[in-house]
Amino acid sequence: MSNNPKFETQAIRTQSERTGNREHTAPLYLTSSFLFDDAEQMRAMFADEIPGNLYSRFSNPNTTELIDKVCLLEGAESGYATATGMAAVFTTLAALCSSGDHILACRSVFGSTHTVLTKLLPKWNITHSYVDIHETDSWAASIQPNTKLLFVETPSNPAVDILDLEWLGKFADEHGLILIVDNCFATPYLQQPIKFGAHLVLHSATKYMDGQGRVLGGLVVGKEELVDEVRLFARHSGPALSPFNAWILSKSIETLALRMDRHCSNALALAERLESHPDVELVKYPFLPSHPQYEVAKKQMRQGGGIVSIVVNGGVDRGREFLNQVKVASLTANLGDSRTIVTHPASTTHAKLTDDQRAEVGILPGLIRISVGLEHVDDIIADIEQALAASKPILA
CATH class of the missing domain: 3.40.640.10 (Type I PLP-dependent aspartate aminotransferase-like (Major domain))
Structure with a gap:
């Protein structure tokens, strides 16, 4: 070498x-x-x-x-x-x-x-x-x-x-x-x-x-x-x-760099798309200019990573129903996979915290963690958008 x-x-x-x-x-x-x-x-x-x-x-x-x-x-x-x-x-x-x-x-x-x-x-x-x-x-x-x-x-x-x-x-x-x-x-x-x-x-x-x-x-x-x-x-x-x-x-x-490049580009594209979605209260991704620590992330990270966090309107019930509606993404206890994975931390990984403890670390009731995979980005975006549409409460 x-x-x-x-x-x-x-x-x-x-x-x-x-x-x-x-x-x-x-x-x-x-x-x-x-x-x-x-x-x-x-x-x-x-x-x-x-x-x-x-x-x-x-x-x-x-x-x-x-x-x-x-x-x-x-x-x-x-x-x-x-x-x-x-x-x-x-x-x-x-x-x-x-x-x-x-x-x-x-x-x-x-x-x-x-x-x-x-x-x-x-x-x-x-x-x-x-x-x-x-x-x-x-x-x-x-x-x-x-x-x-x-x-x-x-x-x-x-x-x-x-x-x-x-x-x-x-x-x-x-x-x-x-x-x-x-x-x-x-x-x-x-x-x-x-x-x-x-x-x-x-x-x-x-x-x-x-x-x-x-x-x-x-x-x-x-x-x-x-x-x-x-x-x-x-x-x-x-x-x-x-x-x-x-x-x-x-x-x-051996393929980490290649995979992370795709994870990051897919995640950024999804984050940018969801930022203007009417059913999404908040999108957090380190390389979005709206992220509170955007400048720090740009200083110390090569790219923004493969995790996008969103907060959906409707709290816990909407968050869980969103998970029920995904068709491409997986519901599983992992992240960083080649497959896109969605989880609802308030009812799973951080369920043992109190409501106040979750609020202190930014885990709102409607928070969804999306581990963005290596599928074609158009298919990832389409799946997330259709799950948002299918989980939207029907108004009386």
Whole structure:
């Protein structure tokens, strides 16, 4: 490769060392363990004196290739692959926090992340405070003497709010906090938080990394000394990614840029079309000039991503009926698929929040999250428009 290969070339040509069989693509290493030449090599590997594969819960050539690739694309020093995206979230927080520590988190987080912060970590006396993404001037007041880290999503799920990564990096540095960014919606193709000062970046590889709804996976990449703590925790608690899923994900990343280009162009076209629709109260998409953080999104993202959030007239009932009327789009618990997916967060992913909690993060009763797929954009737009028409209440 050239001395400075582009993203697409790195995504395709980063590969584990070929075996004597001269394979063009990395083989599957479906083995639970690995052989040692002798007792001394076995001892040295277990003592971490020499590198090598011991056991696939620790490392495997397929997971190593995936990690190396994502580290390169994100500009990270090291990484670890987990069985799911939520395993990446929980493992990172549990590995870095001790009893008595405090976490500062943006209020707009994925529903399961909210549960980890509010239900699971408090069992070990790890507390948190939520801060409003729209009121960053007040964040410093929420820092406590025991605050260890800052956890954010940008773009956020599902309201696609944008946080200023450059500001976040400076804020974390000023207050001595570990900055963790969930980069799932953007992927490293659209955004690299480490360039702005993030210490760790998390992904649900289940989403755009795979891109076709086939496998589960998670990734933690960033500063080596922090990843070492995550790796130690994961090595003994066991949330390892399977070699097969790692192989699938590494191959999928070869087409990530191509797919994200289409996701983004389709999403922007849909967002622009729906902005003037009479049955849509609000359209939020990072690269629409009407988005509150449009200028920030343009500064730190290559394109606006594949998620469009709309608020339909008629509240919860209209939102749920809209889902019943789609014909092309899927109703499923995923996003980032080649297929367009629609969900109603107020009654599904964020149903366990109170009405007030949902309102605080912009999840209105009629909010619909559209994960815009790779179908022809005309067919996507037609399906959404016909579902809006078919779900419109009949006036007496």
